[in-house]
Amino acid sequence: MATTRVLEPADLGEALAVLHRDPVANAFVAARVEAVGLDPWRLGGEMWGWYDADGVLDALCYAGANLVLVDAGPQAVAAFAERARRQGRRCSSIVGPAAATAAFWALLERSWGPAREVRAHQPLLATSSPSAEIAPDPLVRRVRRDEVETLMPACVAMFIEEVGVSPLAGDGGLLYQARVAELVAAGRSFARFGEDGQVVFKAEVGAVTAGACQIQGVWVAPEHRGQGLSETGMAAVLEAALREVAPVVSLYVNDFNLRARAAYRRVGFREVGAFMSVLF
Structure with missing residues (x-):
């Protein structure tokens, strides 16, 4: 009989085996688990596991500030949704592979809704090669620790x-x-600063695993938009990430952001899947 339960530190090996099935799609959750294990206090939430009728761990659900499904088929989605319904909403968003997340939300919407916003299709993009078309911006560099206060307004505006x-x-x-300070200290925050010292372009390498990393927080100051800085900036971050962080670099983008999607395509990213986000 299939069952779900909260995973414990002793379940780490099995959980990682599930997470490593798709290093790109599962980068966010895998990065957290690889860094701190499955202890809920260190993980910042519970990791629910779904076991099939043979007792094999076959799907996961990270239930923290975000709720994220991992490799969840229809039975696992239904089981996780029932557990989530009983527990009540504690997260600020649901994020994950589009099909599973849509099915999950359909089961939960009556008890957890309404959502503030639903982004039903967010293309997941990835590449394992530096940009062949766009030259990296030589002015994009790692943000220094003493620049966190200068970086913060750009991060807030992006958010x-x-x-x-x-x-x-x-x-x-x-x-x-x-x-923000943690990413800067880890050398995973990149920016181009203007002559006035303010941020012109920024992006961070958020989730990092041995197999893949995920870029987040891409932003260009409004007065500098339309100049191609997102493309050259992303080419620079991509090059650094491939050289120093992981063999595959990914990100996901809202489907309605046509300008960003076109820019990422020119840099060399290709669609490898789709996410969905439910925001509360």
């Missing part, structure tokens, strides 16, 4: 544009600033 709410709400932005 508001992308998510629709401010990351400074609630705790005054302490957690968000800590995450």
Whole structure:
């Protein structure tokens, strides 16, 4: 009989086996698990496991600030949705592979809805090669630790544009600033600064595993848009990420952001799947 349960540290090997089936799609969850294991306190949430009738761990659901399905087929989706319904909503978003996430949300919407926004199709893009068409911007570099305060306004502006709410709400932005500083300290925050010292372009390498990494937070200052800086900037970040971080670089983008999709295509990213996001 198929069952679900909260995974424990002893289940780490089995969980990683599931996560490594698709290093690109599962990069976000895999990065967290590889870094801290399955202890809920360190993980920042529970990891639910779905076991098939033979007792084999076959799907996962990370239930933290975000709820993320991993390799969940119809039976696992239904089981995770029932567990989520009983527990009640604790997350600020549901993110994951589009088909599974859509089925999951259809089962949960009555009890968890309404959502603030549903982004039903977000192309997942990836590449394992530097850009063949776009030359990297030589002015894009790693952000230094003493530049976090200069970087923060750009990060906040990007977050508001992308998510629709401010990351400074609630705790005054302490957690968000800590995450920005963490990425800078890890050498995974990149930017081009203008002559006035302000950020012109920025992006971060967020999730990192041995098999893949995921770029996030791509942003160009409004007064500099339309100049191709997102393309040359992304080419620079891509080159650095492939050289120093992981063999495959990915990102996902809203399907309605046609300008960004075209820019990523010119840089060399190709669609390898689709995500869906439900925002609360």
